[in-house]
Amino acid sequence: MSTPRTILTVFGTRPEAIKLFPLIHALEDDPRFRSRTCVSGQHRGMLDQVLEIAGVVPHHDLDVMQPDQTLDALTARLLTGLGAVMDLEKPDVVVVQGDTATAMCGALAAYYRKIPVVHVEAGLRSGNIHHPWPEEVNRKVIGSFAALHFAPTETAAEALRRENIDPATIHVTGNTVIDALHWITARIAQEPSLAQGLAGLEQRFAGKRIIGMTSHRRENFGEGMRGIADAVKRLAARPDVAVIFPVHLNPNVRAVMNAELAGLDNVALIEPLDYPHFARLIAISTLMLTDSGGVQEEAPALGKPVLVMRETTERPEGVAAGTARLVGTDADRIVAETTRLLDDTDAYEAMARAHNPFGDGKSSQRIAELLADRGLAG
Structure with a gap:
């Protein structure tokens, strides 16, 4: 050998x-x-x-x-x-x-x-x-x-x-991110305790549609982050919506989000999640708001539409397949696109049922x- x-x-x-x-x-x-x-x-x-x-x-x-x-x-x-x-x-x-x-x-x-x-x-x-x-x-x-x-x-x-x-x-x-998601989902099924840390928020927001959120991109620091925060504040004013937002450790993210969103009833600003809990967040969310690359791949594997808070994406396959939509960082546009998915069942189902092109x-x-x-x- x-x-x-x-x-x-x-x-x-x-x-x-x-x-x-x-x-x-x-x-x-x-x-x-x-x-x-x-x-x-x-x-x-x-x-x-x-x-x-x-x-x-x-x-x-x-x-x-x-x-x-x-x-x-x-x-x-x-x-x-x-x-x-x-x-x-x-x-x-x-x-x-x-x-x-x-x-x-x-x-x-x-x-x-x-x-x-x-x-x-x-x-x-x-x-x-x-x-x-x-x-x-x-x-x-x-x-x-x-x-x-x-x-x-x-x-x-x-x-x-x-x-x-x-x-x-x-x-x-x-x-390989799809391999990882399948692996962790199977682990959580065998050991539910791996992802029980969100149970309190799930109970707090029972009956509401959860928007899972991440934001950390360098090119969004400054004005972009402020636009994102404004959009979240407006969305969270809806009585039927709750936002769960694991806030990135970077102070350029934390300073803006804590200033704009802390204390809002329908927004949970939480510490970054480990992998099992993040997989659980995607699973319990109605849709994902993100500027991340990986979430554009992961969320469609669990049938969750992705609104991408960036002007461009290096993952155009998701946009072409209908699993993701570019919305930028303008607050009005983020609110409009999110509202469309929340209020238009056909628009939501079209994204949720689209084929995941990533593996x-x-x-x-x-x-x-x-x-x-x-x-x-x-």
């Missing part, structure tokens, strides 16, 4: 951990691989929650975050820290996911060592280098030299082909097979 190839999976944020733990499980269970993991700690508490529930114990933890750290300082620490891990592990392949600073720096550190880079969730493009910022450029950097591109959808694959990426290196796999829950196994078949050499 041939020697197992060492796969170093690099990640640092909560969304990366959610989208990579099913693949890490697949690699760990496969004798063809020696799976190693390195986390940067770009998110800390939120990252650790996912690692714990998923049973992933990293082999390396850089813990890079510092208060008020600039992007260039973070990039420098990531690049040197991840490079040192690669010098120690000498992996045959480095796997990165998505578009974070950790992913970009992990890919770049591997490239500097001539280690093949595998990009999970490749090919997402908004077409605007400032929206989302800096993620659009991060993923374009990775895409410029990755050895394998695992695109979640045909739309993402076509975006890569338009950039003259070798078609032989592009594979449509679906998105079938088997993406991680496809990726593992492709990694085994392709025979990438260090």
Whole structure:
């Protein structure tokens, strides 16, 4: 039997951990691989929650975050820290996911060592280098030299082909976030206690239609956040509506939301949720208001319409399929689009029943097979 190839999976944020733990499980269970993991700690508490529930114990933890750290300082620490891990592990392949600073720096550190880079969730493009910022450029950097591109959808694959990426290196796999959602939903069914922390809010808002909400994008800081807060305040004035809003830790989000929304009867500003509770929030919500990328993929898997509070999305498949709609950060538009879904049953059902274009829950196994078949050499 041939020697197992060492796969170093690099990640640092909560969304990366959610989208990579099913693949890490697949690699760990496969004798063809020696799976190693390195986390940067770009998110800390939120990252650790996912690692714990998923049973992933990293082999390396850089813990890079510092208060008020600039992007260039973070990039420098990531690049040197991840490079040192690669010098120690000498992996045959480095796997990165998505578009974070950790992913970009992990890919770049591997490239500097001539280690093949595998990009999970490749090919997402908004077409605007400032929206989302800096993620659009991060993923374009990775895409410029990755050895394998695992695109979640045909739309993402076509975006890569338009950039003259070798078609032989592009594979449509679906998105691993659907694998993760299926996994956690099954866990919650077996262990309901994993997601009982919302029971008090469910009881408090019994009989109301719950709007689940997230907001954290850098490009929305300032005027955008104020528009979002104004919209939520107006929506929450409806007696039949309640908003559950896990507020991101970033002070640019918290300061605005606490000033505008704290104390409103129909708004629950709560601490960020761990993964089981966030899956539960989607499940109990009528619809999701978000500027997140992952929620655009997750909510349709549970039949929940998504209103995306951004001007562009790198996930146009959801808009095309009818599972998501771009509404920007203008308060009037957010209120109008949300009201339409709340008051027009046909409009709601059209979004809720639309086919989720992002995957079938088997993406991680496809990726593992492709990694085994392709025979990438260090």
